[in-house]
Amino acid sequence: MKLRTAIPQVKGLQHLVESMQLQSGLGKRYLLDMPMLYQAEEINRELDLVTRAYSILSGKKAGLISKIQTKLMQVRDIKGSVKNMKANLVLDDIELFEIKSFALVSDEILKLQNEFESTLMEIPDLNPMISILDPENNRIPSFYIYDSYSDELATVRKEIKELKAAIKADPETGDGQPLDDLLCQAEAIEADVRAQVCERLYPYATDLEKALNQIAHLDVIVAKALLAENLGFTRARLSDSTTEYKGMFHPQIKETLALSKRKFQAIDIALNQSVCFITGANMAGKTVILKTLALCQYLLQFGFFVPAQSARIALVDRILVSVGDDQSEQNGLSSFASEMVKINEMVEASIKKENVLILVDELARTTNPTEGRAIVNAVAEIFNENQTQSVITTHYSGLDSRCRKLRVKGLDKDFKSGEINKNNINDYMDYSLIEDDASSVPHEALRIAGILGINQQIIAKANKNLLKPDSIFCRENQSCEA
Amino acid sequence: MPFIKEIEKYKSLSIVGLEKNTGKTECLNYVLSRLSGSTKQIALTSIGVDGENTDIVTQTHKPEIEVYEGMIFVTSELHYHKKNLIAEVLDVSTQTTSLGRLVTARAKSSDKVMISGPANNAAIKDLISQMRNFDVDLTLVDGALSRKSLGSPAVTDAMILATGAALSANIPQLVYKTNYIYDLINLEAVEDELKECLLPIQKGIWAISDRDELVDLEIESVLLIEKAKDKLFTKGNRIFVNGAITDKFLNFLRVQKQIKEIEIIVRDFTRIFASPETYYAFIKRGGRIKVLQKTKLIAVCINPVSPDGYCLNSDELKQAMEEKLKLPVYDVRKLNKN
Numbered sequence: 001m002k003l004r005t006a007i008p009q010v011k012g013l014q015h016l017v018e019s020m021q022l023q024s025g026l027g028k029r030y031l032l033d034m035p036m037l038y039q040a041e042e043i044n045r046e047l048d049l050v051t052r053a054y055s056i057l058s059g060k061k062a063g064l065i066s067k068i069q070t071k072l073m074q075v076r077d078i079k080g081s082v083k084n085m086k087a088n089l090v091l092d093d094i095e096l097f098e099i100k101s102f103a104l105v106s107d108e109i110l111k112l113q114n115e116f117e118s119t120l121m122e123i124p125d126l127n128p129m130i131s132i133l134d135p136e137n138n139r140i141p142s143f144y145i146y147d148s149y150s151d152e153l154a155t156v157r158k159e160i161k162e163l164k165a166a167i168k169a170d171p172e173t174g175d176g177q178p179l180d181d182l183l184c185q186a187e188a189i190e191a192d193v194r195a196q197v198c199e200r201l202y203p204y205a206t207d208l209e210k211a212l213n214q215i216a217h218l219d220v221i222v223a224k225a226l227l228a229e230n231l232g233f234t235r236a237r238l239s240d241s242t243t244e245y246k247g248m249f250h251p252q253i254k255e256t257l258a259l260s261k262r263k264f265q266a267i268d269i270a271l272n273q274s275v276c277f278i279t280g281a282n283m284a285g286k287t288v289i290l291k292t293l294a295l296c297q298y299l300l301q302f303g304f305f306v307p308a309q310s311a312r313i314a315l316v317d318r319i320l321v322s323v324g325d326d327q328s329e330q331n332g333l334s335s336f337a338s339e340m341v342k343i344n345e346m347v348e349a350s351i352k353k354e355n356v357l358i359l360v361d362e363l364a365r366t367t368n369p370t371e372g373r374a375i376v377n378a379v380a381e382i383f384n385e386n387q388t389q390s391v392i393t394t395h396y397s398g399l400d401s402r403c404r405k406l407r408v409k410g411l412d413k414d415f416k417s418g419e420i421n422k423n424n425i426n427d428y429m430d431y432s433l434i435e436d437d438a439s440s441v442p443h444e445a446l447r448i449a450g451i452l453g454i455n456q457q458i459i460a461k462a463n464k465n466l467l468k469p470d471s472i473f474c475r476e477n478q479s480c481e482a
Numbered sequence: 483m484p485f486i487k488e489i490e491k492y493k494s495l496s497i498v499g500l501e502k503n504t505g506k507t508e509c510l511n512y513v514l515s516r517l518s519g520s521t522k523q524i525a526l527t528s529i530g531v532d533g534e535n536t537d538i539v540t541q542t543h544k545p546e547i548e549v550y551e552g553m554i555f556v557t558s559e560l561h562y563h564k565k566n567l568i569a570e571v572l573d574v575s576t577q578t579t580s581l582g583r584l585v586t587a588r589a590k591s592s593d594k595v596m597i598s599g600p601a602n603n604a605a606i607k608d609l610i611s612q613m614r615n616f617d618v619d620l621t622l623v624d625g626a627l628s629r630k631s632l633g634s635p636a637v638t639d640a641m642i643l644a645t646g647a648a649l650s651a652n653i654p655q656l657v658y659k660t661n662y663i664y665d666l667i668n669l670e671a672v673e674d675e676l677k678e679c680l681l682p683i684q685k686g687i688w689a690i691s692d693r694d695e696l697v698d699l700e701i702e703s704v705l706l707i708e709k710a711k712d713k714l715f716t717k718g719n720r721i722f723v724n725g726a727i728t729d730k731f732l733n734f735l736r737v738q739k740q741i742k743e744i745e746i747i748v749r750d751f752t753r754i755f756a757s758p759e760t761y762y763a764f765i766k767r768g769g770r771i772k773v774l775q776k777t778k779l780i781a782v783c784i785n786p787v788s789p790d791g792y793c794l795n796s797d798e799l800k801q802a803m804e805e806k807l808k809l810p811v812y813d814v815r816k817l818n819k820n
Contacts, residue, residue: 034722076576142571144570145568
């Protein structure tokens with residue numbers, strides 16, 4: 001999977017990629033075409049590079065990075081010219097100009113990198129190409145078929161100039177078209193010279209291609225390091241068994257909160273090779289936890305640092321997410337049907353014992369609670385049996401007692417009435433997770449609805465309903481007791 | 483050496499023909515030939531496509547543009563490959579036009595070149611400012627006025643107007659029409675502060691309230707003004723119109739009772755498509771029009787020959803024009819002969 005295809009699958013990823021300070025179109029394309037990495041050594045190799053750039057940023061030579069960025073800004077994508085070169089075609093002046101100016105920038109970046117203790121990114125030396133394209137040794141990014149390529153050309157050009165001057169003085173000198181003949185001659189020599197120049201360049205095509213690639217990669221590495229520095233990301237360690245985050249946060253939400261001078265409460269979470277339920281009141285951030293878990297996993301496997309204080313992450317082959325905010329109507333499926341299609345895919349992956357990370361938000365919430373709870377427990381059982389790393393959030397009570405449960409603390413302190421309203425409820429919410437072995441889940445929906453300022457009639461009537469002997473609430477408790 | 487000294491005072495200059503065959507290219511060639519001796523670094527580009535060998539519309543002979551050694555020119559990839567002169571590539575744009583990317587090159591010999599350039603205002607402005615990277619002192623822009631173009635020559639600091647028998651074969655009529663354009667070019671510019679606010683707005687019709695607040699009137703275009711007459715003056719009498727000013731619009735404004743308070747703001751003079759009669763009637767009633775971008779007209783060139791063979795008396799035309807415009811007027815063909 002390429003990053004390009006992963007972006008639409010996780011919401012936060014798009015935002016992060018857009019906020020990266022990539023300097024060249026080349027770098028942007030390289031980033032979007034990056035494959036998802038599944039091998040620990042590949043990931044570590046990429047992360048090592050980001051770490052190097054990251055440490056340079058906080059060191060004395062940080063200025064060099066911005067110098068390199070300025071140079072990266074001048075880099076143009078010359079893949080077309082490289083392709084023509086590899087096919088041994090004769091290039092035109094514009095293509096030769098592009099190659100020359102790229103080679104010059106590449107050389108400058110190479111020199112800037114030499115000032116680091118060790119080179120960040122190996123770039124082939126393109127000086128042999130530069131000297132072919134710069135016969136007058138000006139080191140200026142400009143190109144034409146210079147006189148110095150061929151004495152013959154220089155002579156003809158001189159003759160043309162003289163003849164033109166003569167014709168201007170006396171138009172009859174131009175009779176018999178001597179000028180056209182000379183122009184033709186000059187053009188033929190230019191074509192020859194161009195072919196020769198290209199012939200001399202062909203052996204370096206591979207070097208050029210490599211340089212192009214490495215410079216694009218360098219752009220990406222620097223942008224990744226800057227992203228990590230700006231947003232407080234950290235390098236995750238790779239784990240063979242369990243995934244564990246300390247101080248995990250969602251970068252986009254944190255940013256939005258920071259704009260209104262509020263803080264995002266980072267959370268700690270540990271997963272193991274089985275199912276894990278997350279319960280908690282409404283507005284307690286359960287969905288955000290799932291989204292952040294998916295985001296972190298993708299970030300790691302595309303060679304990024306992750307938004308957490310520290311993290312140990314197990315690699316997976318696939319990330320399967322069901323967060324019910326996609327447009328299922330377009331496929332002609334009801335929200336329940338489209339959810340079930342997704343769950344089916346997850347369960348099949350689980351049965352095949354694939355190495356996946358499964359994240360499900362409020363499983364079976366769009367059907368009746370009796371059957372819903374039965375579905376939740378069935379799916380959880382399958383994940384448990386097959387030791388599939390999975391997280392399911394739910395509001396249902398009566399969950400399979402063999403499964404691990406985490407609960408968001410929520411509003412568990414005592415508050416004066418009227419102290420909380422819908423504007424400050426987020427400040428009172430405790431988003432941290434605690435292990436929970438109770439079989440029932442928090443019943444705070446009405447309390448939160450009240451805080452949100454919902455019409456009092458609803459709350460009063462709903463509370464009354466709960467007290468009726470045949471209410472779901474009572475039945476639920478009875479069934480649990482039974 | 484008429485008006486060349488004046489030209490050198492500016493950073494950018496456009497040469498604009500009021501009609502096809504009014505001698506714009508000849509005028510440009512004249513300016514280029516005189517500037518070829520200058521110590522200043524000159525750059526040349528065009529709004530949209532220009533420099534065809536024969537004029538496609540009228541099939542008349544059309545002189546190509548002569549670029550002199552040392553000058554910088556910007557043209558599309560397609561036209562660059564067709565050039566005869568020797569030129570050193572300095573830059574290739576990242577954006578593409580309909581004729582390929584734009585190539586910036588320095589002429590290493592003198593010859594004729596086909597010049598084409600960016601087609602919209604922002605791109606021309608960018609291009610002119612990028613020319614600083616090549617130490618360019620003066621950028622010449624081959625402008626278009628009668629053509630349907632998004633690019634307006636008003637983005638340059640100064641302008642030369644080419645007019646002639648192709649526009650009208652009757653001297654008083656020709657002077658009247660040219661004078662109208664002259665009046666439009668001289669429309670007053672809005673204050674800088676307001677200009678900065680309005681420049682980025684690309685769409686719609688906006689009112690500027692008495693407290694200098696901008697209000698979108700949510701009218702798509704003045705062409706739809708019939709349907710939204712009632713909305714127009716709800717927020718104030720200063721109106722910024724993004725699109726074209728038509729006869730219909732001015733005639734509508736002319737009959738309003740608060741006509742003396744009405745002030746219309748347009749992007750530049752090329753957005754006024756109204757006939758001179760309507761425009762002058764609007765002004766006579768007390769209406770006002772201001773522009774965001776103002777350019778300085780430094781000379782008028784005349785071509786007394788029309789494509790259908792009609793030939794006006796050059797001296798008579800020159801005199802009549804000078805009297806009316808109070809501006810230097812030249813017949814470029816005569817200048818070349820001297």
